[in-house]
Amino acid sequence: MNKKKKYRSELPPARLAAIDALSACLFKGQDIQAALDAALTSIASGRTPDPRDAGLATELVYGYLRLRLRLDFVLDSQLKAPKKTPKLMRLALGLAAFEILNLDRVPSYASVDWCVDFVKRDINPRLAGVSNAVLRGVDRLGAEANSHDFYRQDDADRDTFLSRYYACPAWLVKLWRKAYGERKTVALLRASTKAPALGLRFDFRKDGARESYDALRENELCKESTPVGLAFQAPCPECLEAEAAGFAVRQSLAGQQALFELGAEDWARPVWDACSGRGGKTLLLHAIGGGPIYASDPSEKRLSGLRALLEAKGISDITTAVASADEGQVFDQRFPCVLVDAPCSGLGVLSRRPDAKARRSKKDITELAKLQAKILDNAWNALEPGGSLIYVTCTITPQENEMQVDTFLRRTPGAKLLSRFRTPEDTPLGEFFFGARFEKSAG
Ligand SMILES: C[S@@+](CC[C@H](N)C(=O)[O-])C[C@H]1O[C@@H](n2cnc3c(N)ncnc32)[C@H](O)[C@@H]1O
Known part of the structure; x- marks a missing residue:
């Protein structure tokens, strides 16, 4: 042998x-x-x-x-x-x-x-x-x-030291220090070396789920909550039981928070979720405000995951389509609300996706920022006057976040920034999201 x-x-x-x-x-x-x-x-x-x-x-x-x-x-x-x-x-x-x-x-x-x-x-x-x-x-x-x-035994400079100790590529350390300063950079780096909090999203249509949520919110390992979710410092036996009983599924609480901070409870229907992926956020929106929701994503594989869930749950007011959102009309109508949970460099969730440290480069950020801008412009065209466009990323780079918002506002007549959100740097969740909500003038 x-x-x-x-x-x-x-x-x-x-x-x-x-x-x-x-x-x-x-x-x-x-x-x-x-x-x-x-x-x-x-x-x-x-x-x-x-x-x-x-x-x-x-x-x-x-x-x-x-x-x-x-x-x-x-x-x-x-x-x-x-x-x-x-x-x-x-x-x-x-x-x-x-x-x-x-x-x-x-x-x-x-x-x-x-x-x-x-x-x-x-x-x-x-x-x-x-x-x-x-x-x-x-x-x-x-x-x-x-x-x-x-x-730092060889008198390494600050960037080199931070890159070695926090195991983060030097280009990203430099980018964060320049854009966000020392304190925030160290908070981001520290979070990236640890496992993130375990986030759960509850499905209150399931008998017993509400009671499970209420009881688990009192658990000492529970760190933060949203109206439909809880985050735990570490998986506890009771959270695993809630998952096994079908009361809850795993979903980043920092991602949930971004949607609630941007007013998700009031978003008008129908919503177009233009980058729905497997539908984590689509299902959250459905849970808090029902349908109709239109969900699209260019990935057939991800969308078939969402379709399987919809079938299993018997949800019929979410319509799906395999499609890119960066050009052309995906659905044959306009919407009072469009969610762009954009493809991004994922540098805000390195604790959960640490492989991004090896896979991402500075060039990716520029490419992704261009794609995000195209998706934003196209989503804007599908928005009704008076409607809301929501932009969310799970990354931390000015090009994909603050600069993306500023340049969108500059080139888009009739666009007004209603609110902006960034996961606070002292979050116990270990993950960082960014989001903005724009309104289209009614005139
Ligand atoms: C951050 S993920 C979305 C996660 C999803 N909303 C959720 O909550 O589970 C970004 C998604 O954008 C999709 N995407 C990539 N290119 C796109 C494009 N040109 N138009 C629309 N979506 C795109 C990816 O396939 C991916 O599913």
Whole structure:
């Protein structure tokens, strides 16, 4: 039997799934959640994966991605030839270093063992000794590797220090410091290194859901609420029960807050949700104000997810269409309210989508800002006089947020800014949304 195959089957399942998912994400550009789902299905040979393996693999993958640049700096301090290290070996070492420095319940020797065996059997036997030495070195560093001083020992400038310590690409640190200043940047960076709050949205049409919401709001782990949602510092058994009973589904509370802050409870119907995706916000709007709602998205896959939900819930007053919203008329009518939950760089939700740190570049922001501007202009054309256009992003860049709003107002006669919202920097939710509400003059 091929040695490589033999060892892969011996690698602890959660580590195997984590390495496969991270390789697919970082080396082949796949979406991390899709890659993790595929890896977990594969280790369970197509069956439902063991929940403990799935839980550990998820913690490893997301924890590693949140701290990847910091872990790389730690590895570089221990490697004699960092640039010559094969990328799969660096990934395995980084994952093991993450366990050693951040997971108290995993003994260091266990992390060293699986990683050294993996390097020996799956990468190159001659690199096993180096791997062992590097990980022992990381273990000796201990708490020092999580201290500020470790990342500025070479008199690194402030941007470099922040980039290393908070594991964030230097271009983004620079952009945030210039646009938003020191305090806000550090708050954003700090949030990006931690898991976000668990957000739930309740479906009060389900018997028992209201009681579950009321009881859970009193739970000590509950951090914030909206009229239909709650956020928890960490998943508690009662929240998981509420999900299992069908009372609630996961949905970012920061995203819910943005809609409520922009007056979602009063938006006139019918609403056109022009970037509906799988319909998280479409269903929230339906829950608080009913239909009719028109939902469209260019992604057939995402929209079919929404259609399946509508069928399962027996909702008939949401009409769907696969369509881009950046040009032409999608539905054959005008609307008193249009929601543009825009495609964006996602830099406000790095805690939930840490793969964006590796995938996004400065150039993407310019491209996305152009697309957002086109969608805004086209949505404006579909708006009735006196109607409201709502613009929402889950990112933090001036080009996609404040500047986007300002330039839209400048080039659009009859547009008035009614309100603007930004998730406060001291939010306990770990995620940041931006939104604006425009009104079209009635004349
Ligand atoms: C932030 S996500 C929307 C999330 C969704 N509203 C929800 O709450 O679940 C942005 C969406 O914009 C869609 N999109 C990308 N390009 C678009 C375009 N040209 N016109 C309309 N939507 C677009 C993406 O497919 C994606 O589903």
